[in-house]
Amino acid sequence: MASSHTIILFALLQLPFYGVLSRTNATCPGPCQCFSITTMICSDDQMMALPADIPPQVRTLIVVASSVGAVAFREEVHLTKLVLLNNPVNMVSSHAFEQLTGLEELEISGSPLMAIESGAFQTLCKLSTLLLNNNKLKILPPGILDVLQRLQTLQLRGNGLQYLGTKHLHNLHNLQHLDLSFNQLPSATLQLRILSLRGNQVTNLPQGIFTQLKSLEELNLRDNRVSELSAGVFPGSLKKLVLRGNGLVQLPSTAFGDLRYLTHLDLSHNRLSTIPAELLQNLSSLEYFSISANQISELHGTSFQGLLNLKTIHLQANNLSFLEADLFKDQEEMSRLFLSRNRLQSLPYGFFESFGIESLVQLHDNPWHCNCSLLYLREWLEYSSGAVEEVSQILCFSPEPVRGKRLASLGKDQLVCTNSSEAKSRDDATGPTDVEISTSAASKTKHCSLQDINGTLVIKCRLMKCSNLKVETHFHLVDGSTFTHMQTAKWPKHTQCLSGTVTLTV
Ligand SMILES: *[C@@H]1O[C@H](CO)[C@@H](O)[C@H](O)[C@H]1NC(C)=O
Ligand SMILES: *[C@@H]1O[C@H](CO)[C@@H](O)[C@H](O)[C@H]1NC(C)=O
Ligand SMILES: *[C@@H]1O[C@H](CO)[C@@H](O)[C@H](O)[C@H]1NC(C)=O
Ligand SMILES: *[C@@H]1O[C@H](CO)[C@@H](O)[C@H](O)[C@H]1NC(C)=O
Numbered sequence: 001m002a003s004s005h006t007i008i009l010f011a012l013l014q015l016p017f018y019g020v021l022s023r024t025n026a027t028c029p030g031p032c033q034c035f036s037i038t039t040m041i042c043s044d045d046q047m048m049a050l051p052a053d054i055p056p057q058v059r060t061l062i063v064v065a066s067s068v069g070a071v072a073f074r075e076e077v078h079l080t081k082l083v084l085l086n087n088p089v090n091m092v093s094s095h096a097f098e099q100l101t102g103l104e105e106l107e108i109s110g111s112p113l114m115a116i117e118s119g120a121f122q123t124l125c126k127l128s129t130l131l132l133n134n135n136k137l138k139i140l141p142p143g144i145l146d147v148l149q150r151l152q153t154l155q156l157r158g159n160g161l162q163y164l165g166t167k168h169l170h171n172l173h174n175l176q177h178l179d180l181s182f183n184q185l186p187s188a189t190l191q192l193r194i195l196s197l198r199g200n201q202v203t204n205l206p207q208g209i210f211t212q213l214k215s216l217e218e219l220n221l222r223d224n225r226v227s228e229l230s231a232g233v234f235p236g237s238l239k240k241l242v243l244r245g246n247g248l249v250q251l252p253s254t255a256f257g258d259l260r261y262l263t264h265l266d267l268s269h270n271r272l273s274t275i276p277a278e279l280l281q282n283l284s285s286l287e288y289f290s291i292s293a294n295q296i297s298e299l300h301g302t303s304f305q306g307l308l309n310l311k312t313i314h315l316q317a318n319n320l321s322f323l324e325a326d327l328f329k330d331q332e333e334m335s336r337l338f339l340s341r342n343r344l345q346s347l348p349y350g351f352f353e354s355f356g357i358e359s360l361v362q363l364h365d366n367p368w369h370c371n372c373s374l375l376y377l378r379e380w381l382e383y384s385s386g387a388v389e390e391v392s393q394i395l396c397f398s399p400e401p402v403r404g405k406r407l408a409s410l411g412k413d414q415l416v417c418t419n420s421s422e423a424k425s426r427d428d429a430t431g432p433t434d435v436e437i438s439t440s441a442a443s444k445t446k447h448c449s450l451q452d453i454n455g456t457l458v459i460k461c462r463l464m465k466c467s468n469l470k471v472e473t474h475f476h477l478v479d480g481s482t483f484t485h486m487q488t489a490k491w492p493k494h495t496q497c498l499s500g501t502v503t504l505t506v
């Protein structure tokens with residue numbers, strides 16, 4: 001009987017097999033075996049009590065399938081690890097561990113254990129691992145875990161636990177791993193609100209892993225190795241979710257389902273190159289969103305649609321070269337936007353529409369192309385000077401004449417689209433080449449292009465102000481005569497004033 005247990009044990013404990021051959025013949029008491037000087041294993045169903053004469057050098061004691069019913073040591077032992085598997089222990093008294101002040105790991109599993117007296121763990125202030133799996137615990141005395149300030153791992157799998165509250169866990173400041181699976185905890189009584197698994201080796205989050213934690217509000221998975229997320233894995237009660245520093249490469253659009261209470265989502269320092277347009281769709285409470293230090297090269301124009309409470313967005317240190325004008329149109333509360341360290345050359349007209357004067361924006365370390373299209377940004381910098389951090393680091397990367405210059409230091413007449421050719425390239429039709437668009441002082445806020453569409457000359461102007469446009473065309477005919485044509489384009493009624501193009505056909 002004893003030997004068959006022993007064989008199972010090798011597999012269970014992954015002891016090297018030569019352990020048997022080098023078994024010490026020293027002072028290993030009773031039915032126990034010493035597979036090394038520091039490890040003692042007892043497995044005998046005739047054994048009624050824990051061994052009395054444990055050699056002083058033994059640090060690990062493992063008792064399996066014995067008839068030991070009580071945890072008691074008569075004299076001080078220097079164990080750092082005690083494992084009791086499948087023994088008929090049904091109660092742990094308040095004196096059980098008095099002699100074991102150096103214990104770091106304790107496991108009592110597979111026992112009919114129903115009660116642990118309060119104070120039982122009082123001497124175990126070095127304990128880092130406590131495993132109480134597959135027992136019959138229905139309750140834990142309040143405060144019993146309070147002394148275990150170094151505890152990192154707590155497993156209570158497969159008990160009949162009916163209640164576990166914040167009171168039980170509030171002192172476990174170092175707890176990184178908590179396993180409460182297979183209990184009878186009703187949602188309302190499991191009140192764990194904050195769970196940190198930061199800096200572990202978590203690689204995947206299986207479906208249902210958090211389903212018991214119906215009150216969980218903060219989940220910190222920072223610096224793990226999570227590389228994918230499946231839909232519906234996070235409890236709907238979450239308010240703060242940190243996935244910073246994992247290996248996320250892509251996300252399914254339903255990764256965050258409808259976490260409608262989520263206010264804080266941190267996806268920074270991953271390897272995402274894009275996010276699905278609907279990813280944040282249901283996160284209507286979101287206030288803080290970070291996806292900095294990824295490889296995002298594109299953001300869908302509707303990514304932040306409907307997120308009316310979003311105040312802070314970290315997009316810095318990505319690969320963005322283009323942003324849509326109305327990307328942030330719903331963020332009327334926006335107060336912080338970080339766009340530094342991307343590949344932006346320009347920002348579209350109207351981009352900062354929803355920004356209050358109090359907002360804070362970072363734009364530096366982008367390869368700005370300082371042509372007439374940056375007039376909008378230049379004006380906005382001036383208008384809301386206090387809002388932009390490191391204005392002096394917003395430098396022109398091109399074109400050549402202004403390369404390396406600070407955008408804010410450039411006069412408005414230095415932001416030019418030198419030729420009609422540059423302006424023309426925006427439109428696909430080829431235009432006449434011998435047409436000049438002269439820029440006068442007044443037209444600095446207007447950008448016009450000229451196209452020849454099947455012989456019809458079309459002037460398209462983008463206006464920075466809501467005003468009617470007056471166009472005067474001077475024709476020089478081959479016979480030397482000239483005539484002038486004047487036309488006024490009315491600003492269309494009911495058009496949103498701030499983003500408009502007026503087209504005139506001459
Ligand atoms: C076993 O006992 C013998 C004699 O008592 C001793 O020489 C030997 O070193 C012991 N073996 C071990 C592994 O302690
Ligand atoms: C948003 O919530 C609805 C309703 O719960 C759900 O059907 C939909 O899949 C969710 N959208 C995303 C992107 O998760
Ligand atoms: C950045 O985006 C460009 C395309 O816009 C792509 O060619 C390049 O590989 C991206 N770089 C990284 C590091 O993702
Ligand atoms: C301006 O246009 C002329 C002809 O249309 C071209 O030769 C010249 O290279 C252009 N200059 C710049 C700076 O693009």
Ligand SMILES: *[C@@H]1O[C@H](CO)[C@@H](O)[C@H](O)[C@H]1NC(C)=O
Pocket residue numbers: 345346369371372373374417422423424426447
């Ligand atoms: C100014 O430069 C940007 C970035 O290269 C370009 O997209 C835009 O078309 C240019 N503007 C004009 C009016 O040519």
Ligand SMILES: *[C@@H]1O[C@H](CO)[C@@H](O)[C@H](O)[C@H]1NC(C)=O
Pocket residue numbers: 453454
């Ligand atoms: C230009 O004319 C051709 C042939 O007459 C026609 O097929 C084409 O649609 C016209 N293009 C535009 C932009 O009107």
